[in-house]
Amino acid sequence: MLSRVADSLYWMSRYMERSDGILRMLKINYASSQDDLQDFSWDSVLKLFTPTEEERARLLVDEGRWALHFMVCERENPNAVVNIVTKARENARSVQDHITKELWQCLNDFYHSVRDGGLAKSLYKEDPITILDTLVKQGLLFVGTGDITMARGEGFAFMNIGRFLERAILTADILDVKISDMGFSNDDSDDTTYWKYMLLSISGYELYLKTYRSGFEAKKVVEQIVLNNNFPRSILYSINRLHRYFEQLKTEGNSENYRKVDFLIGKIKSKVRYSTVDSIMQQGLHSYLKEVKSELYIIGNTLNQQFFAYS
């Protein structure tokens, strides 16, 4: 497979995963803004995806709908869903012969719907949850179409490497921002609504109820989001998947490049796998997540050097 093609498949998938993460978070954040949450704020979301402090300050004085508009439709915001999906589609466009026609059409339709002029208006006037839901579904259709139609091979592996690397980073980011937002401390566990929405935004609420059957506790939330291998958005699960798809790339011709990246993935995998929630707390959650993220970034850069370098 051409290095350029691998690169584009990887980024197409990363951007699609990112758009999914953003859309879910926006939906739940909006939903929670309708509840009587004492200290509700768009601040944590904007902190993750807004380039400048001034921009954030400006948006925060406005009402929530503007934050939504900014995160979905604002062309000037590089992390707005419209721009993320456009980037995914541009990557897909240059590798149309490597993805199935169904997958291309699915992404292309998504692209046309996020660029539809009516979207901004209905986001402002109608129920944002309905609108965000239809967008989330288009993203799900992309994942499902890929799963059902794409041939299993190098291309599919690169797509999944992109997806799970992005997911691990996104989860670490969300956890980091949301918890520091709370002024997190070990025994602070009273604000159940906050935890509920936090878990909902990464589709982990139901699993939490089933696993812990008791009230909300920051420590348990951290345990599920970082270490639960049955939770598809946990850091551990994402890294395990990342490794599994990466292992499919091994051939006789690329042992040197392969070894370098494999080493890095193995290292982070062990680090997370042999952490416990107590050891994380001891180190400090923020410092732990910072280390995890920095190692994930290094994996991204090394993949770039070893597999995608072509120009």
Next chain:
Amino acid sequence: MYTNELLAAYVNDPDTWDEMYKYPEVREQYRGVVDFMQQLSIEELNRKEEQARRLFMSQGITFTVYNSGEGIEKIFPFDIIPRIITSSEWNYIEKGIRQRLKALNLFLKDVYNEQFIIKDGLVPAEMIYSCPHFLREMHACPVPYDIYVHIAGIDLIRNNDGTFYILEDNLRTPSGVSYMLENREITKRIFPDLLPKNNVRSVMEYPTLLHRNLVSMSPRQTAYPTIVLLTPGVYNSAYFEHTTLARLMGVELVEGRDLVVDNHRVYMKTTGGLQQVDVIYRRVDDEFLDPLVFNTGSLLGVGGLMSAYRKGNVAIVNAVGNGVADDKAIYTYVPSMIRYYLNEEPILKNVPTYQLGNIDEREHVFANMNQMVIKKTNESGGYGMLMGNAATEEEMEIYKKEIVKDPRQFIAQPIISLSSAPCYLNGQLQPRRIDLRPYALAGPEGIEIVPGGLTRVALREGSMVVNSSQGGGSKDTWVLFD
């Protein structure tokens, strides 16, 4: 006349050949389609039109117009009414194109090798050497099976008596074939069952034939040669076509930056290291192919490609330097080439063409400029064209001055009144001017032409210019069985 509102406004110019209508009735080949359309209401037809538009959009059969940094997706206008060609018309076209292509290919072999045609005085040497597309780099360069033109998109038009004329021989990187294929797919969707009921021949075979020919060009004797389609990249207006063809043939779509030449061999950069390339179906123009030989600033090609090509380590499709054969001034000599190389009379006619280097012809053209179309010899796509009937005095003066300065750059032809075909516009059928570009494929086993092609249509009323850059659209093109 028809009382039905669909046909009520169908007034065709009596001095024009209409594909559908021959006073006082609809031609036989169109009856099935016209009857079918008449059963549909205007609302239904409008819905079909909208459905076609959405299908093009959703499949990304679009080109991007960059305005103020924001890309806007546009589709090439598509008219839902098919253009229909009878089997006897097609047989004639097919025979004519086959003959012409054979002669043009022999001409290319000749001018890049022994040049008998110059020595025998049929084509003046200055005509060849002054052509910017004549490339000395191709002299005595061996090409597999002596095939230069693997893919030709020869443009045909019809005069007011229905005679077919050759308008242009496109022998470099003719485009539009994806529209032949996609327009047919759209017709299948918007008019279910209409195609089988009308005995329409399929065009589906095109990618398979092309792929088979590409494989046979491979210089390495291997069961699975590496074939690539070289595209200028996503910003090219034909990018959609490149991806479609790559997908339909299952070959790798590459850009110049994906390739590298080492020791006169071409490789592509893959995740598993370098992989040798055997055949390049390029959609990049000659001058951008190799910055070491041609345009030194080009990033679209690969340095060293020409040396690998001349050594015979890679096949390039179409061959380099074909522009000398589809040059608009060389065009005049094609009928004599057919007689010279094949000892046959040309089947398809040339449009009468005036060489402006000849004083008498130039005088004649200047005196009758309002009935002439002036074309620049080295431009295509409807650029650099002056339609005498629509030009102002000033425009004509500017052209006259330029012609006198460098007559080799121009040719003149009488304006041919292109044939018209029905288009669905504003709830009615209206006649609009059309041309036809069938796609011919040449391989070791001969020349094959898929029954169909691209019909381009001038959607503006009265316009004779069908190029997409000048407001043209396209139609599905049907060739019927006997």
